[in-house]
Structures are given as structure tokens and as C-alpha cells.
Amino acid sequence: MSTFPISDFRFPIGRATRPMPGVPTRGAAKPPGPAWALWRWATCALLCIAASGALAATNLVENGTFSKADQDKLPEGWYCRLADYMPKEQVNANGIKSYRYICGCGQDLGDVKPWCGLFCPKCKGFIGGEESGDWYAKNHERVSLDGGAVKFTLDKSTGENQGVRIFSHLIKVKRGWGYRLSFKTRTKGSIARVFVECFRYPDKVKSNVWEGAHDPALGQQAAIEKSYRGHVNCGSPADWQTFTKDLIAPKRYEFDFITVKLYAYMPGEAWFDDVVITPMTPSEVEEFRSKKQPKDDRFKYR
Numbered sequence: 047m048s049t050f051p052i053s054d055f056r057f058p059i060g061r062a063t064r065p066m067p068g069v070p071t072r073g074a075a076k077p078p079g080p081a082w083a084l085w086r087w088a089t090c091a092l093l094c095i096a097a098s099g100a101l102a103a104t105n106l107v108e109n110g111t112f113s114k115a116d117q118d119k120l121p122e123g124w125y126c127r128l129a130d131y132m133p134k135e136q137v138n139a140n141g142i143k144s145y146r147y148i149c150g151c152g153q154d155l156g157d158v159k160p161w162c163g164l165f166c167p168k169c170k171g172f173i174g175g176e177e178s179g180d181w182y183a184k185n186h187e188r189v190s191l192d193g194g195a196v197k198f199t200l201d202k203s204t205g206e207n208q209g210v211r212i213f214s215h216l217i218k219v220k221r222g223w224g225y226r227l228s229f230k231t232r233t234k235g236s237i238a239r240v241f242v243e244c245f246r247y248p249d250k251v252k253s254n255v256w257e258g259a260h261d262p263a264l265g266q267q268a269a270i271e272k273s274y275r276g277h278v279n280c281g282s283p284a285d286w287q288t289f290t291k292d293l294i295a296p297k298r299y300e301f302d303f304i305t306v307k308l309y310a311y312m313p314g315e316a317w318f319d320d321v322v323i324t325p326m327t328p329s330e331v332e333e334f335r336s337k338k339q340p341k342d343d344r345f346k347y348r
């Protein structure tokens with residue numbers, strides 16, 4: 047470890063005191079150091095090797111076939127135990143308003159909005175970065191493995207309110223590339239939707255840090271922000287139906303990380319299987335872009 051000082055990222059210069067474990071903190075606005083550059087270079091090099099060689103068609107989604115279970119009999123590689131938060135307004139003696147972010151389990155997560163990929167230090171749930179309070183505290187109890195697929199079971203209240211959702215591990219991708227999602231689903235009573243939440247490092251490097259557990263893809267633990275979302279409305283197919291979606295963001299919204307979010311609502315059951323994400327070839331990306339001619343500059347592809 048002495049030759050690769052990644053621990054530098056955890057204690058940015060400019061903080062007088064060591065931050066509390068498990069609380070995102072604002073660091074000094076400090077440019078990335080050489081270790082950051084090395085890390086990014088190594089990650090890019092690995093991605094390039096993987097994408098250019100025989101591994102090009104490898105599924106980037108771990109356990110997308112739901113063939114592996116963890117010790118809780120939940121799908122390995124997927125986050126089923128979720129932790130979300132709500133901002134709690136505080137007013138100081140001078141009438142200045144600020145917020146603290148409180149996990150659904152009651153844990154105070156600090157005064158910096160937690161980003162996707164972190165784990166609550168108390169309930170150990172995965173933080174997807176959305177404000178949903180304690181809606182998903184029992185989410186994992188409604189998820190099971192069933193005949194090599196993942197199954198959601200939604201009672202009346204869950205189905206008519208928050209629904210059930212699980213997240214894949216964060217996947218580090220190459221900014222500006224295109225990715226193709228495919229999966230299959232079937233339902234009984236419920237309605238299925240699949241989202242691909244896409245994130246990136248902020249344009250201006252902020253050194254917000256997190257001392258606690260996090261998705262390994264985050265590496266140096268710098269904050270990420272949501273920049274794009276792919277969305278597939280599947281309806282209620284009674285038999286297995288396969289869906290595909292190309293993930294190519296307009297230039298302004300390009301991304302560095304993705305997580306697949308499987309979601310179902312309305313009382314009943316929903317199954318998902320064979321979730322695959324692969325990089326698109328340059329010609330596939332070019333074909334996609336050539337069909338889009340956005341009038342608004344903000345949505346220009348390149």
C-alpha cells in the first residue's frame with residue numbers, strides 16, 4: 047500500500063479534523079493528485095483491454111442470470127437491502143437553514159447529500175442516492191430466487207405504494223461509449239419497469255469523501271452525481287418477454303458508472319432474468335447518433 051497512496055483520498059487536505067466514519071464530508075477543493083491519475087489510467091487501461099479483446103461481449107452485470115445466491119438466499123451481486131434518506135431541515139440561531147440527511151433506519155448521514163454506491167453504517171443498506179425515507183426498509187423481504195430468476199412478491203400495500211426494487215453493483219464504464227441493455231421479465235398482477243441509472247464524476251472535482259463501506263467500483267470514494275437514466279416500461283407480460291435498450295447519452299449527460307435497477311409495482315409478482323449489459327461497437331453507436339437530430343443543443347450527441 048505504501049507505493050500506492052490511495053488512502054490520501056480519504057483525508058483531504060483542508061479538513062481540520064478527521065471526518066466521522068460513515069458520513070459523507072465536504073473536502074477542500076483540491077485538484078486530483080497523481081494517485082487519482084494513476085487510478086483512472088489503470089481503470090481505463092483495463093477497460094480498453096477488456097473491450098478490445100475477446101472479452102468484448104462479456105456481460106458487465108455480475109450474476110445477471112441470477113444463478114448465484116448469497117448467504118441470505120438473495121441474488122449475489124445485487125443490492126436488495128436498501129437504505130434511503132430524507133433531508134431534515136435545521137435552522138440555527140441566526141435563522142440560517144441547512145439540511146442533515148437521515149437514513150430510514152434513523153442514522154444521521156451528515157450534512158452532505160449521500161451519493162449512489164454508499165452503505166448506511168447502521169442498517170448496512172445500499173444507498174441508491176434517492177430521497178425515499180424508510181419506504182424500502184423491508185424491500186429485501188420481498189425479493190427471492192425462483193427457478194433461476196429473481197422474483198418480487200408485492201402485497202397490496204407495497205404494490206400500491208413504493209413497489210419493490212433491486213440494484214445491480216455499480217459498473218464502471220467508459221465515458222462517451224454506448225452500452226446495450228437486455229433482460230427478460232414476466233409478471234402476474236404487477237407491472238415491471240427497468241431503469242439504468244447513470245452517474246459520473248462531477249465536472250469540477252469536489253473532494254467529498256465517505257469513510258464507510260461502499261461499492262468497490264467507486265474506488266477512490268469520490269462523490270458521483272446522476273447524469274442520465276435509461277428507462278424501459280415493460281407492462282405486464284404473462285410470459286417471458288425480452289427487452290433491449292441502447293444507452294447512449296447526449297454529450298452533456300455522458301456517464302462513468304451505471305447500475306441497473308429492476309422495479310415492479312402493483313400487487314402481484316414479477317420475475318426478471320438474463321440481465322445483460324455489453325459495450326456497443328463504434329458503428330452501432332454511430333448509427334444510433336445519426337438517427338437523432340435534436341433541435342436543442344443540450345441534447346446534442348457529439
Ligand SMILES: [Zn+2]
Nearest residue numbers: 149151166169
Ligand atoms: Zn440506515
